[in-house]
Amino acid sequence: MSKNNTVFRPRDLKELDRIIEQNVPPFTFVAGATDLMVQTERWRAAANLIDLTSVSELHETLGVKDSSVRIGAAVPYSRIIKNSVVRELLPILVEACRQIGSVQIQNRGTLGGNIANASPAGDSLPVLAVLDANIWIGPARNGKFTIKKIDEIMTGPGQTILGEKQYIAFIEIPFHEREGxxxxxxxxxxxxxxxxxxxxxxxxxxxxxxxxxxxxxxxxxxxxxxxxxxxxxxxxxxxxxxxxxxxxxxxxxxxxxxxxxxxxxxxxxxxxxxxxxxxxxxxxxxxxxxx
Amino acid sequence: MKANPNDFRVDAVGKLRAETRYIRDEKIPGLWFGAAIRSPLPRARIKSITFDKNFDWNRVTVVTAKEIANNYVAMLENDMPFLAEEIVNYAGEPVVLIAAADKETLREAGEHVKVNYEPLPYVLDMLQSENSDVKIFGERNIFKEIRIEKGNIEQARQNAFAIVELESETGFQEHLYLEPQGVVAIPEEDRVIIKGSMQCPYYIKAALDEMFGGKKHVTVIQAATGGAFGGKEDFPSLLAGHAALLAVKSGHPVAMFFDREEDVRVTTKRHPSYHKDIAYVDKNGRILGLDLTIYLDGGAYCTLSQVVLARSALTATGCYHVPHVRILAKAVATNTVPSGAFRGFGGPQAVFAIEMLIEEIAHRLNLRPDQVRRLNLIKEGQSTATGQILRYSVSAEETFTDVLERSDYVRKYNTYKKGNAPILERLLKGVYPKKNADDMLKGIGLSVSLHGAGFTGTGENRIKGKIRVEINKEGMPVIFSSQTEMGQGEETALKNILAKTLSIDRELILLTEVNTDLVPNSGPTVASRTTMVVGSLLVEAGKEIISRLTKKLNSETGKSFEYRLGYFYDGEQIISFREVAQKYAGLFVEKQYSHPPVIKFDDIRWKGDAYPVFSWAAAVAEVEVDPVTFEISVARYFTTHEIGKAINYDQAIAQIQGGSLQGIGYAIYEKVGLKNGYFDITGFTDYIIPSSADMPEMDVKILENPYPFGPFGAKGLGELPFVGAAPAVISALWMIFNYPFTRLPVMPEDLFSVVRTLKEKGA
CATH class of the missing domain: 3.30.390.50 (CO dehydrogenase flavoprotein, C-terminal domain)
Structure with missing residues (x-):
């Protein structure tokens, strides 16, 4: 990364949204940075880096409800793999997370990063598609996030519908009928x-x-x-x-x-x-x- | 032989504690950074180089070819310039050098240089090079041509029951050492100090002495080196030249540090090869004669291609005794990045070709591959293609028999064949191939391999490696040698050998920094020669130290001490080595290597002892192929190595495991293509080497059959484990598909195509 670049490390969603509001894009939203950091040129050119792993809601949320689980976009794969409810109710998601990269990558990489990076080879994406996941896109307006399906977000290799002020906030996955x-x-x-x-x-x-x-x-x-x-x-x-x-x-x-x-x-x-x-x-x- | 937990690597502690300093860890005051502007085209004329006036060129230092008086990297042919002047011969060839105080300025400056090229026709295919109108090297683009003849090949042809022909090919391979290339040049008034990651400090010194025409004193110091595999044998001479040119002109220390992408794109690769081989055999599969044609792709400049070719030609008959041989070998020039040294140095290509030829003989005569091999294995007293009579330390049969028994090859061969039959039948019919969810195609393959230890031919007698051992004030022997540690265990091996000769603790032995001002030239750290050649000098030096200390002690005391396992003893007194050595601090011994006179080679007629001795190995690979996805994995790998004597048992096992896995990578993982003359790889994400998760279950056994002139009988080991791995793996694919796989690497995509072809044939 170039010396003159700014790195923002907002503590919560409120601060994140304020930073986005008060600064001029482009922003580089980053979580585990497992893909960005190894691309010398892109990493160097990354402007106004916003570290989503510092945003407590995005980094920590793994909220299980009766009918769904809501996972923060910056929650590392390894936490998903370890979660006992997810393991029981969403084994296909755990299997995909386990096959991503290596243990080191799983400790850093996130579902949010996989979605926003929009690689056709992103291993979690087909699984999120068959699980019919809802992708919550921030910033929220009047407390409401924009909600999209995975195939609505990615428009081509590296291309998404995300605006330059938008970020992936949460991935909500419904629990499905287990019978049969x-x-x-x-x-x-x-x-x-x-x-x-x-x-x-x-x-x-x-x-x-x-x-x-x-x-x-x-x-x-x-x-x-x-x-x-x-x-x-x-x-x-x-x-x-x-x-x-x-x-x-x-x-x-x-x-x-x-x-x-x-x-x-x-x-x-x-x-x-x-x-x-x-x-x-x-x-x-x-x-x-x-x- | 068994493991010895006290015999740990002497460099391990520093590396485990992250205390070892690599060149990028060094704090060098006022360090500038250098980089090269490179040709984007495989061949072109440089029409002009313009420097944009909008950039303040006082901020940086620039070097172009015109300023370099002796613009060639002194190596075998001196054909490679430090910077291209008129013609660029490969995509990635350096044209302009720039150095700046920081990387941002460096990058900015680079963007303001414009080189105008006139594209020229180029040749990338090694088989078209010889007759191409594109002239890269001499009139025929041939770096070296070797002809070896033994017996009368016509006679073999006339007596043949069958004539078996096979063409085979191997691809590029990238070293992918953990630490990318990195060199720093520090200018002083009359001197330039080169410090960096390297195998051969004296190669660099020779190249830079030549570049400076003797006008500067050149000191070369090896920094801790994070892997090399041959990739830091020839290439650092070019890189050090760049750093030195920029340092001298700018007056600042200058670093040439490659990132991974630059490293994989512009540094040397293993020579691709093409073989067209003919075997004349009798009805039992005995080889009467071999007629072999070998091509190696040397790339745009010669580097070490002539010697790589020699090793390929001298290894081409493999572990077999063949009465009639004709070999024609050529290293040719193409417009690709110069090929260079890589573990095995021409051997792996040759052994792959001969082992696949053996597979084809077995296939043609309907024999099991082990039967053809066993029948032809070379034995003590028999002669190689150059007429070298193997008089000692020959173990082709012993290693072969051992690995076959340990792996239960014959039984598994039959069992797996039977198990595969229905899966294959369904696969070829185009229906779902599995009967059970975990059905796999199981193959078992084998190879026999050898590696000539030490330099090829008369090389050792030319280089005349020299070492010194000196007793310091503390009574500790200090080894002065130019051998380098690059992760292979050189420091441990040299200390172990001297400690054992002197019967003292290894901790009492010191090694001098590898600095050309301090150490004599004991030769480069290549060719599996360090332990065997330099180690043998240490044994001689150790023995002489003992006899000289004994003499001095006796003449001073008037008594008659003799040396017993670390102590001087005269019947009344017993004095430790160290106590006596301390008295005679400053005593030193120098030893220079030449082959024992019994080893003779004629490198004009290619007759005689091509190598002082060979190390031997046999391997069995159990391979699984998923019948749905054609994914290939090596489940188990057995190998038996005969290396004379293991100087450090654990380290020898580790070398064999690592080398075997690297060879498995060469077989079924590692692929480099060309796109517009450029390599199509950028680093770890797209150049796939096997990871620990792909490591087969490994079963390694070491046999010892001493070499009478090696230290305690030791022979070379470093390269051998690589050599036989790929042919063993591919032999297993022949066994599964009953199809001649003749091109390395083999990918799942290739198996898919083969199955489709077989399907079409069947239909």
Whole structure:
């Protein structure tokens, strides 16, 4: 970071909002800084840094209610992983947090950072999408935060709808019916830890008498944005999955994604493997093995 | 052999307590920072360099090629300039140097320099270089060509039951030492002091003596060095030249500190290779003859490519006895960053090629890969491609047999084949491959490898490494050598060897700072030579110290003391080494190395003892491939190394584990591509080396078969563990897919393509 830059460390939301009001953008909102600090140029150019980890509400909130949990945008992954209620009620979120970076990264990195950073490879994003999380965007107006879904916030790689005075404040995740629930989060990277995903896939669904009552599927790293694959979901919904139906779903997800070739992988591998990972998850969920 | 908890690394405490000072930790008053403006193009003519008048150039110091009288880095060919003058030959080549008091000013100044380039045609493909119109080096872009012949290859061809051909390739590899390159130059009136992260202080001194034409006294001091793997063998000579030019001109100490991105983009990589090999075999798989063609991509300048090529050619027949051999090896120039030294130094490329050729022979003759290997392993009394008769310390068969037994190779080979069959069948039919959720394709592969210890050919006799051991006032022996610690355990090894020779505590031995004003040139810290070559000088020095102390003591006392395990004893009195040594403080012994006369090599006809001795290894890798994602992991890795004698057992095991993992990285993790002539990697996030989470279960065994001229029988170890790892891993992929994998690295994306190809073939 350049010597002349200002760093703000507001203690609470009130002070944070005042700083935003009284200073001239651009601001660089930062929590764990696990991505920003390692990018020499971006870190150097970072102007008016606002450290959200000093904002007590954002850094500490992990509020469990009857029907949902509200997590501060600057709460590190490791606290989410350790929380016993989250572990019990949102195992898919814990699984995604566990597969992010390494233990060191999990101690610093946050859901808020993952969302605002808007990388298509952000590992928590597909999971937040299938969990139907509400993202609370500050500053609040008359005590009310702007609330959006994950796929409404990210508009492209590194691009969000956030205005230059806006920040991610909280992530509110509803608890879902546990009866008949099945879930999976898979990450494919070049090594076991500290790898940026080549692709990832989150699946959350509910079964009743072998029939798929509902299913939500979201991939990461295989499109410029994070999108649920609603046409693939549609194929499986209200059906009793068999090999033929799953084949149709796999064909559909291949069409619903738009991967590219880059330094991490190839377009063809990503398209093929996303579909095969979906097949793997569904076969295992429905115990379809041609024995 | 077993672990000895008291034999810890002598450099460990300082590193664990963060007391060790690396070059960036040093407080150097008035330090300026330097940087290079680099060519963005792989080849171009420099038309002009303009300095924007809107910038106050008095704030900084600038150096261009025109100001450098001897503008070449003295190495083997002197072809690489410190700064390009007319033509740039690779993307990233330095053109202008700038230094400033702080990094902000430095950056600002850099933005105000404009270099105008006229783009020129370039060649990136090593196979097109020789016949290209683009001339980078001489008329044919060949840094070195080597021909080795043994027997009569025609005879092998005529007697062959089968002719087996294989082309294979290996890619770039980045060292990724923990500490990026960093050097500081401190100017004094008639002297320049170079301090930094390095392997070979005397290489730097030679390069800078030449650059300054003897007009400055050059002192080179090694700072604590955070890893090197060969990457700090040749490259720091260029970097130190840059720092020195800026320091002398500005009058300030100047630091050239790379960040990670600059380091991976412009520093040397392992030489990519291409092999076209032919084996003539009988019906049992016995090799009658090998006809090998080797290309190494040297990049834009020669650096050490000639010697890397020599090691590749001299290692090309692997651990096998072959009666008829013909080898043609060429190191060629391309418009890429100069390739340089890297652990194994041409050996890994050669061993990969020969091991894959063996796999292909097994494949063709329907034999198990271990059967073909066992049949051809070289034995004591047999000769290598250069006619070197292996007279001692030969363990190809012993290491091979041991690792096969310990890993239960043959049984697992059969079991895994059977287990894979239905998964593969379904995979190739294009249906869901698993029967159970945790179904994996399991492979088991093997390799045999060797590494010639010490310099190639006549190198040791040319460098004539020299050490001194001196007794200080406290009666402690002080070692003066130019060997460097870079994390490999050099300090521990040298102290252990002298302590053992003198039968005294290791703590009584001191090592002098590696400073070219203080230490003689014992040669560079490369080629797995430190323990074996310099260690052997220490044994000689230690023995001479004892005999000279004994003589002095006896002539002074008129008695007849003899030395017994750390004490002088005459029947009545017993006096400790230290007590006697203290009396004769100042006594010193110097020793200079040359090969034992029995070791002879002709480097014009490529005949004779290419290396004084070889170290041997065999490895078995158990590999798992996820049939859904094609992710590859090494689950278990067995290796048996025969290294003459382990000077420090724990450290030897650690070397073998680390080197093996680095070799596994070379096989299935580490990939460097080129984009517009530039490497496409920027650092740890996109150059994927295996982490501790990818470490297989490792089972290492050391065998000892003494080298009669090594310290206590020791041979070289540092590079060997790397050499055999990649072929063992890839051998396991051959076994799973029954498909010739001939290009390193192999990625999941490659397996995906292979399976698709096999599917199409089947259909």
């Amino acid at each position: 629930q099945f879930w999976a989060f898979r990450k494919v990277g070049q090594r076991s830890a500290l790898a940026i995903s080549k692709l990832n896939l989150a699946v959350l669904g509910w079964l009743n008498d072998g029939i798929v009552k509902d299913i939500r599927i979201c991939s990461g790293s295989v499109a410029p944005q994070i999108n649920r694959h609603r046409r693939t979901e549609e194929i499986l919904r209200d059906k009793k999955p068999d090999e033929k139906l799953i084949e149709q779903a796999c064909q559909m997800i291949r069409r619903e994604i738009s991967p590219i070739s880059d330094i991490r992988s190839t377009e063809e591998y990503r398209r093929h493997t996303t579909a095969e990972v979906l097949r793997d998850i569904l076969y295992q969920t429905f115990a379809i093995y041609d024995l």
